[in-house]
Amino acid sequence: MTTRIPVTIIGLGSMGSALAQTLLRAGHPTTVWNRTASKADDLVTQGAVRAETVRDAVAGTDLLIAVVVQYETLRGILDSAEGTLAGKTLVNFTNGTPEQARELAAWAERQGLEYVDGGIMAVPAMIGGPEAFILYSGSQAAFDRYQPTLARLGATRYLGTDPGRAPLYDLALLSGLYGLAGGAGHAAAMVGADAAEFTETLFVPWIKALVGILAPEVTAGSSEGSPLDMQAVVIDNIVQASRGQGLGTGTLTHLLPIMQLIVGTGVGAQLKPLIEQIKEA
Structure with a gap:
């Protein structure tokens, strides 16, 4: 023994x-x-x-x-x-x-x-x-x-x-988790009374499906599959829709100026500049 x-x-x-x-x-x-x-x-x-x-x-x-x-x-x-x-x-x-x-x-x-x-x-x-x-x-x-x-x-x-x-590394992983949790909470607040079903049947399966696709892009510093110029428009739309629902927008508005700045430089399909801007923010 x-x-x-x-x-x-x-x-x-x-x-x-x-x-x-x-x-x-x-x-x-x-x-x-x-x-x-x-x-x-x-x-x-x-x-x-x-x-x-x-x-x-x-x-x-x-x-x-x-x-x-x-x-x-x-x-x-x-x-x-x-x-x-x-x-x-x-x-x-x-x-x-x-x-x-x-x-x-x-x-x-x-x-x-x-x-x-x-x-x-x-x-x-x-x-x-x-x-x-x-x-x-x-x-x-x-x-x-x-x-x-x-x-x-x-x-x-x-x-x-x-x-x-x-x-x-612990804090970096937790940063990603808290960012995801904050986004998930905001998503649930947007749909209101349907939040439980929305989270279980749509949000969680969608996030799981995206993980395998997004991981290589983060590693490569590229966002060719979903360019930042398009995402900047999407985030602005989310902010406007959230305000229309009477919600706060703090979980997203900090990203919008950074993404708009990057898009203005003409590298809207690159993730690496976003990472660099976050380092400087």
Whole structure:
């Protein structure tokens, strides 16, 4: 029988709890800590060990997994265990910026703590399932050492030794998601009472069909299949129709001047100038 390595989870919000439950089901001895100790109650009934202090949480395990609200919060938590962290590995799933990840990695190095940053591309219910995947960057030695354990949480994708790379890709993916979600919400508002049927029978199937077509165009920086000059007209029409429905137009109006500017340069079939303009906006 393969021995499962012990793991400590710091932070028991919905995601931290899902990580702990998944590791427990996989047979890993799991220690948990949260500032509000009662959040560990359910996990303790499933076999987790509740640590009373951060120092207790760190003791006896070499793999620390953290998922809290902010990097500053995590730094404050770990400060209370300073002097006991050397030789351990911190995998940090807290959402933050590339700069924050690099700063925390530098602090971890001064503690003798190996650092891996991670971006979880899943909601808590997906953890441990086939569609969950997690981005990692930072210490390759630490990632390689613990990859079999991390793979129990979701498919692993290592992006390199720069600890800021995983949070960068995480935020980029979320940017696309939030843009899509904002557009979907606006579309549903336009059709009003028919929103549920519209979303299920028209919007979602249409988006799925477009994904395979649009992906190569984004990679190539071209929009030959649907030129920007035509799309600029379409967006203007959407804005006017939305106003006619009494809706706000903030989810689209920020794109219209950029697209009109690009079309005016005579490269209306190119996607690359749109990307460049967004960089400068």
